[in-house]
Amino acid sequence: MEGAGHVTQLTPVLSATWGLEHSWNFDTYRAHGGYEAATKALAMDQADIIQAVKDSGLRGRGGAGFPTGMKWGFLPADDGGPRYLVVNADESEPGACKDMPTMMAAPHTLIEGVVITSFAIGCDHAFIYVRGEVIHVYRRLMKAVAEAYDNGWLGTNIKGTGFNLDVTVHAGAGAYICGEETALLDSLEGRRGQPRLKPPFPAVAGLYARPTVVNNVESIASVPSIINHGVDWFTSMGTDKSKGMGLFSLSGHVNRPGQYEAPLGITPRELLEMAGGIRDGHTLKFWTPGGSSTPIFTDDHLDVPLDYESVGAAGSMLGTRSLQIFDDTTCVVRAVERWTEFYKHESCGKCTPCREGTYWLDLIMRRLETGRGTMADIQQLLDTCDSIAGRAFCALGDAATAPVISSVTLFREEYERHVTEGGCPFDPAASALFDYDSAPEEAHA
């Protein structure tokens, strides 16, 4: 990081064209430099593309931050059989809203990335697994894929290079767990979406037991820019180990919620400023750096640079860079109770800790939030989290415990007030961003 006083600027790359008229159309995208990277890539050596992505330091934008180029490098040598690229577009994390806008506003950025990546890894059939509930995104993506076929960017003998690529857009059926890459693969194969036992890892035996690369939408959509502008351009952004730019999604009690594309390492204070600050008359209470699966922070953490290492060192995770901002009107117990209910609802049921643990956590959280809890319940929350975190089959279990543990740690006194006062000390209407009292009952939930 540079010295104090430095002001980070937004770096619109993926979002550069979002404001254009009909930004999602092929022609618009093409007119603004779209598919130049693909043209360039198809003339390159496949190994050079992979090397460029490795050198760029691009890390998985889906939350885990695994180096993308390295993931591609895990594919075994070509044995003549098929190998697949699967794009994980099952964005479902509470607070996360970066992949959906990308696919809504600039679906061709993703498709161009798919073309380049598929070419680089020797794949002739790529899949985009889209969260099923977002029908408008699904439609727009289907339309964009059709346009890409029509314009010769998909299909056989693409642009005369002899490279063939088909893209299948598949809508999920509404399960958060299908964002877990192996559950996604099972779901894509038509099975019940539950995570697979690893090894074998998808790189070795993924979709239909063939070598498979599974990447997040934003990771793949970032590839064209790296090819276009070069490794040096990409590495000039970000921090030492967290290179490049990323979409930061701000939601909640901020004046201008939305997606802010900025170099990794930007601070929440800067982002909050860009978003017009906390809603007027209120102060920041707590926030998530990367969606509900990441331990919450408070205003003590406003200067933590939002890169993988710094956020990790501060006790949370960068995750999907989904900053949910809560002001002083918010009951932390209530917020965590909603998240816990989400994890309980989305637990796939495969392993005991997550299946039973989230069920139990939800019961306790409800009890506490409605003033029926006891002091022992607060300890039970932590004990139950201890039986889930690090014991569950996949990361969903760990994720479910993150908001619970961090909120009890930071706001224990607020939990205790729910017990001693026999109810929630907050007015739910005060935290609502809508007219709470005239809203339907479901909104009160």
Add this chain to the structure above:
Amino acid sequence: MSATADKVPTTTDLVTVMIDGLETHVEKGTLIIRAAEQVGIEIPRFCDHPALEPVAACRQCLVEVASPGPDGNLRAFPKPQPSCSMPVTEGMVVKTQYTSEEADRAQKGVMELLLINHPLDCPICDKGGECPLQNQAMSHGWDESRFVDTKRVFEKPLLLSSEILLDRERCIMCQRCTRFSQEIAGDAFIDLQNRGAMQQIGTFNEDVLGFDGYGPVGAAAEDESGNAFSSYYSGNTIQICPVGALTSAAYRFRSRPFDLVSSPGISEHDSSGSALRTDHRHGKILRRLADNDPVVNEDWITDKDRFAFTWQNQADRITQPLVRKDGELVEASWPEALAAAAAGLTAAIGKTGTPADSKAKGVGVLPGGRVTMEDAYAYSKFARLVLGTNDVDARTRCSSDEEQAFLGATVAGTGLGVTFAELEKAPTVLLVGFEPEDEGGVVFLRLKKSAGRQSVITVASHLTRGAQKLGATLVPTVPGHEARVLASLKGTNATYKELRQPGAVIVVGERAAGSAGTLTAVGALAKRTKAKVAWIPRRAGERGAVEAGALPGLLPGGRDAAAAAARGAVATAWGTSSLPQTPGRDADAVIAAAAAKALDALVIGGVDDSDLTGDLLKAVKTAKFTVSLEVRRTAVADAADVVLPVAPPSEKSGTFVNWEGRLRAFGTAIRTDAMSDHRVLDLLARQMGTDLGTATVDAVNAELASLGAAPAGHRPTVPAEPAPAASQKSTNVAGEMVLASWHQLVDEGALQDGEPHLAGTGRVAVARVSPATAQRLGLHGVVTVTGKRRGSIDLPLAVTEGMVDDVVWVPTKSPGSWVAHQLGVHPGQTVVVKGAAA
């Protein structure tokens, strides 16, 4: 068995690991949980099962693991790892709950979570007392639950079939049952449904019962393929369920495991000789379970093995001898009954010392195919030594002289032949007249285990669902034409080439006897290809009867009854000067002779007249005298003159010889006064003045051992040329076609009586014809199959793709389809099929 055991791992395959401070060397790839077992450390587990692929779902077996990194230094995994799915690696250090606080805490935490939604109904649960959850909660759990909320509930029970019930609230989602169904049995009738805490084991759409002839008789759920669930192996899911979620209708709420006495045994239901455990209380069998026998049935038995035990304790069980007086069978003392039986038989063999002796026409002996080797030996010896006849035949099914020569030359006294392990490892298996799922029991599971790695080729009329599960290739064959088809396997034929691979096996079933030339053609094919041959009959007693010489042309050990030297050797062993020389009649001929008054008397063991095409009851009624050795008051017993009660397998000891040739000795499970056939025959012989020497199992086995197998020259020879196929005289009757038929595993066989829940899982009877045949004859709906001699059978038609034309298949003894009894024909013979009158 040293002959079949896998090779001992060489030291280079071993890796060294440290578990709780104990250094051990285990085979590479061993899972941590197995390696721990080898050093006596038990890690608690639920989803883990050695025969199933790991899923690591229950998380109960978490342990701390560290393994050397590239630099050689130990690196601990950041989280505890499931020991059921992680293989050991060289230098790995494992700390279980005994040495790691982290592992212990993880396990106790998982246990607590498993119990939060599990009902505390152990006092009324079938599994209580033998429950892995209960046991491991005691050994590895906390004393008290901190869960104070409402437990999840489901409607209960869910009927998976008429036999299997599911109480979902007890389920801990270990997926053992679903994995068994998919991986082992291939009947994926249940699967996980819903998610999270509401995840449950569920069945498929019950509203759309697609009928294709594989559906069960009783109410049941559908499987993954849309077929109504009718697995033959479903009972195994109950046994491997680590909680009481799966129960059987037969045992549910009947007993507490700690009140039961367990006795090891061998199944009497098929020729596999599966090891099982009989659990009984106060002399009553409550249930049967699979015993683990790695070389035979591994961990599994069929549902018939498991549930069909009620037949022996029906109301018609005979406990006292019966003697016919004034036309009525009345209870008598043993001395009185034995005297009556001896008198009748003595008269029939002309040994009364009166002038009537000159008119005596002799006795025929039908032991039946379900007796032990010791019993069969006693029948054989009794016939030859006491009754002076070779008219003894245990084969109460279709049989032939060709078969007898085949059995004498290549099966009897040959010891352990093809084994289960060899069958599993065979690159190619050719099935001739053998339907593994219906006629093989656990043989099917062994073949299923190798599905995908093994080429299975079946010479049959059509590809059954069972054969499809094995990925079998059909060689479409009209019953009776097997010999011709087998003879064509040569030269460039693909099947022939596959059979020439080392280790290939030809499996031939008992039905081959009904198709002239088939067994000879099998022998010739085996010689051409160097493939091994396994003869797999259906009934448990078949192989033992062959070994004991309870066939007209065979003496014990595969000796040819027509060979003077063989007879001499046996006569010497039996302390007599000579054995009868007159060629014996087979079962059909014995029955025909008795009906034609060419035999005076019959001695009949466990024979069900409805299994025979010949009219046994008429023969019994015509014969002057019949002695029946029976467990129950069957039609034969009812018609006999003297009925001597004998013990069912659970109440006696003895030996079944399974199809491998493996001796499957079993002890008495339940002690009663009932005697084995060999003991009763010993008493009867004694009454007739001869010491048969078969009073005890030990005595019989000592004799069999000293006789040993026939030396060369004492055996029958197989005919060199296939016998010409019997010419089927076409009568040009419309709808005439060749009958194909075999027994379904669950059907109306006598040993399945009294178990309606099992019967409900049997498949509905259908008549199968090819689409072309159905179209040619305009068949649809219900068809009538008419045999030549007796009546007819009406069955729903199931048009079967890929079936040979002009052949009709019906089950041999399923509800509404008793082929021998109703049609009086064997498979391969012609029947007439017509659309049923509306």
